[in-house]
Amino acid sequence: GQQxxxxxxxxxxxxxxxxxxxxxxxxxxxxxLWYKQDPGEGPVLLIALYKAGELTSNGRLTAQFxxxxxxxxxxxxxxxxxxxxxxxxxxxxxxxxxxLIFGSGxxxxxxx
Amino acid sequence: xxxxxxxxxYKIIEKRQSVAFWCNPISGHATLYWYQQILGQGPKLLIQFxxxxxxxxxxxxxxRFSAERLKGVDSTLKIQPAKLEDSAVYLCASSLEVSLxxxxxxxxxxxxxxx
Numbered sequence: 001g002q003q004x005x006x007x008x009x010x011x012x013x014x015x016x017x018x019x020x021x022x023x024x025x026x027x028x029x030x031x032x033l034w035y036k037q038d039p040g041e042g043p044v045l046l047i048a049l050y051k052a053g054e055l056t057s058n059g060r061l062t063a064q065f066x067x068x069x070x071x072x073x074x075x076x077x078x079x080x081x082x083x084x085x086x087x088x089x090x091x092x093x094x095x096x097x098x099x100l101i102f103g104s105g106x107x108x109x110x111x112x
Numbered sequence: 113x114x115x116x117x118x119x120x121x122y123k124i125i126e127k128r129q130s131v132a133f134w135c136n137p138i139s140g141h142a143t144l145y146w147y148q149q150i151l152g153q154g155p156k157l158l159i160q161f162x163x164x165x166x167x168x169x170x171x172x173x174x175x176r177f178s179a180e181r182l183k184g185v186d187s188t189l190k191i192q193p194a195k196l197e198d199s200a201v202y203l204c205a206s207s208l209e210v211s212l213x214x215x216x217x218x219x220x221x222x223x224x225x226x227x
Contacts, residue, residue, distance in 0.1 A: 004154075033215065042116070042203050042218030043155070088154050090216075098143075098207075098214040099168060102154030 006089055006103030013079055014111050021087060021106040022073040029091035032065050032072040033100065037086045046087075047074070079110050114138065116219035118204050124225045130192035133222045137185070137206030143167075143214060146179055146189050147203040149221070155203055161187065194226045 006023045013019060023032070031050055035043035047058050049065035049072060056063055063074045072091075076083055089103040117136040125131050137144050142163050147155035158177065160168040163184040172179070176195070181187040191198055201221040207214040 006154075031214075035218075040220070040223075042205075042221045045215060045217060048215050090154075092214065099157060099160070100145075100216060102156070104152075104154050 004089060004091055004101055004103040006106055008106060009104070010107040010109070012109045012111065015079060015081060017079055019076040019079055019083070019108060020073060021089075022071060023089035023091070023103045024071040025091055025101075026070070027091075027093070028069040029093060029101075030069070031092035032063070033090040033092070034061075034063050034072070034074045035088045035090060037088060037105075039085075043088055076108075079108075081110050081112055084108055084110050116204055116206055116217055118202075118219035118222055120222055121220065122223050122225075124227065125194055127196055127226050128193040130190065131194055131224060132188050132190045133202050133204075133224075135187045135189070135204030135219060137187075137204070138208070138217055141206035141208045141217075142184070143207045143209075144181055144187050145205040145207070145216060146187070147205065147218075149201040149203055151200070158189070191224075194224075196226050199224055199226045 004023050004025050033048050034046045037043040047063040052069050054065040060077045086105045086107050088105050090100045093099050119134050144161045146158045149155045158172045159179045161181040164181045179189045201223050203221045205216040205218045207216045
């Protein structure tokens with residue numbers, strides 16, 4: 001079935017460091033979404049990307065929609081302890097169902 | 113604005129028992145989704161409703177899972193009978209079309225443990 005390859009699987013970084021994670025797919029998507037999930041909670045939407053090449057920021061977070069429409073990355077600058085959680089990318093298919101396909105997540109741990 | 117509401121938050125049942133989950137989407141959101149999230153994985157879509165009609169239920173195990181969205185607002189997801197492998201978090205999400213793009217907003221989920 002449809003798959004998104006998200007990497008890295010996990011990261012353990014020092015507070016203040018920058019973080020980068022990405023998702024790739026063999027299929028084209030018309031939307032990329034990035035979510036963060038805290039333990040015991042549902043995913044929270046961080047950034048939505050709608051156009052190939054689009055670069056969007058939300059505070060210390062920056063995400064880009066790849067030119068090929070098959071990939072996206074998320075950067076977090078100057079990480080802080082509350083950035084800890086699991087980050088998911090999700091691609092939206094170019095058909096009438098607007099189905100979201102999720103990556104397997106990147107677990108981020110921040111060392112104070 | 114109130115978010116997506118789900119209940120219960122936690123449920124423990126024995127295999128072969130039945131269970132039901134409830135979801136109330138964000139007001140005005142026409143599209144509602146049920147996802148299954150197994151530990152260590154991303155959410156997997158089970159069923160999608162547009163108002164009270166089913167858009168996609170291709171990954172719903174229909175021999176044991178059922179869902180309905182009467183009146184196009186609240187929705188229930190039922191499992192009957194439950195199996196051990198159904199242990200997961202069941203997430204409900206809703207969306208409002210924004211220029212043909214559907215940003216999905218999730219509820220807190222129901223954590224189901226089948227023993």
